[in-house]
Amino acid sequence: xxxxxxxxxxxxxxxxxxxxxxxxxxxxxxxxxxxxxxxxxxxxxxxxxxxxxxxxxxxxxxxxxxxxxxxxxxxxxxxxxxxxxxxxxxxxxxxxxxxxxxxxxxxxxxxxxxxxxxxxxxxxxxxxxxxxxxxxxxxxxxxxxxxxxxxxxxxxxxxxxxxxxxxxxxxxxxxxxxxxxxxxxx
Amino acid sequence: xxxxxxxxxxxxxxxxxxxxxxxxxxxxxxxxxxxxxxxxxxxxxxxxxxxxxxxxxxxxxxxxxxxxxxxxxxxxxxxxxxxxxxxxxxxxxxxxxxxxxxxxxxxxxxxxxxxxxxxxxxxxxxxxxxxxxxxxxxxxxxxxxxxxxxxxxxxxxxxxxxxxxxxxxxxxxxxxxx
Numbered sequence: 001x002x003x004x005x006x007x008x009x010x011x012x013x014x015x016x017x018x019x020x021x022x023x024x025x026x027x028x029x030x031x032x033x034x035x036x037x038x039x040x041x042x043x044x045x046x047x048x049x050x051x052x053x054x055x056x057x058x059x060x061x062x063x064x065x066x067x068x069x070x071x072x073x074x075x076x077x078x079x080x081x082x083x084x085x086x087x088x089x090x091x092x093x094x095x096x097x098x099x100x101x102x103x104x105x106x107x108x109x110x111x112x113x114x115x116x117x118x119x120x121x122x123x124x125x126x127x128x129x130x131x132x133x134x135x136x137x138x139x140x141x142x143x144x145x146x147x148x149x150x151x152x153x154x155x156x157x158x159x160x161x162x163x164x165x166x167x168x169x170x171x172x173x174x175x176x177x178x179x180x181x182x183x184x185x186x
Numbered sequence: 187x188x189x190x191x192x193x194x195x196x197x198x199x200x201x202x203x204x205x206x207x208x209x210x211x212x213x214x215x216x217x218x219x220x221x222x223x224x225x226x227x228x229x230x231x232x233x234x235x236x237x238x239x240x241x242x243x244x245x246x247x248x249x250x251x252x253x254x255x256x257x258x259x260x261x262x263x264x265x266x267x268x269x270x271x272x273x274x275x276x277x278x279x280x281x282x283x284x285x286x287x288x289x290x291x292x293x294x295x296x297x298x299x300x301x302x303x304x305x306x307x308x309x310x311x312x313x314x315x316x317x318x319x320x321x322x323x324x325x326x327x328x329x330x331x332x333x334x335x336x337x338x339x340x341x342x343x344x345x346x347x348x349x350x351x352x353x354x355x356x357x358x359x360x361x362x363x364x
């Protein structure tokens with residue numbers, strides 16, 4: 001199983017990117033987690049350029065999402081919402097909506113921020129956007145507040161509670177990829 | 187002395203299949219100031235020895251805009267990938283004159299809940315080709331959130347854009363099988 005990890009932050013010492021590196025450390029056997037590093041290459045969405053094929057960086061994103069069994073997002077929060085670069089990348093990936101690469105794709109969203117609330121509003125908005133794109137949004141909640149205290153100077157996650165919740169989130173996402181037979185409820 | 191006379195016309199025995207060209211399965215849901223509606227054209231309905239069974243292929247859901255169709259098929263609504271069918275199976279059918287009430291279980295998105303369809307019955311009548319037809323015009327109102335379809339969007343007024351109450355309609359022409 002291949003899981004794509006997408007950080008909403010471009011900052012080199014990003015807590016969100018560090019969180020996804022910790023996620024990779026928690027990958028069970030048989031699960032490969034790839035950290036996407038192409039966010040900065042995505043041009044601003046312009047419907048005039050929304051052709052087939054689209055810009056190279058966009059087609060690379062679409063291909064890598066298409067090839068992944070699931071996508072795990074970690075996002076910072078800018079002005080109570082999703083970072084523009086991440087939203088822009090999703091706007092590209094969502095086209096055309098009816099057949100986009102995120103359709104039916106299991107996704108999980110977590111967030112981290114230096115503030116007390118851990119980016120909880122950005123995460124909620126990201127779930128809304130992914131749902132509108134037709135993704136299968138897993139029931140995963142983790143908002144890492146005061147993120148500066150949760151990582152060491154090398155960006156290594158040192159908070160065991162966060163690590164446990166992160167691993168549980170990964171397990172939930174994996175279970176969305178291979179669900180047990182859904183029983184009809186009376 | 188008063189006499190109460192009731193016209194009891196039973197639901198016929200035997201096997202009856204929906205003539206889907208002359209039948210329709212549809213939904214209506216209040217949306218902002220109007221009604222959003224669509225159809226499930228790929229369905230089958232059978233009345234067999236007093237039990238009505240209807241199955242709709244949700245991938246065939248048809249609305250006027252393909253992006254809305256994609257949204258309805260997505261996990262936020264019907265999750266057609268995992269739950270390709272909606273189904274109704276009756277447990278009792280009561281007919282009084284042209285009025286009909288059908289109790290049963292409705293399954294959508296893998297969730298089964300009791301539902302009561304109400305409406306009218308017409309016939310049986312022999313058509314101009316010699317086939318015997320029975321008409322059922324049925325509808326029920328369901329709370330879509332009971333079937334894990336929770337999507338909504340607040341309007342600027344704070345009111346939700348989409349009603350939770352959805353009217354499901356089935357206009358069936360059932361043909362008696364030889």
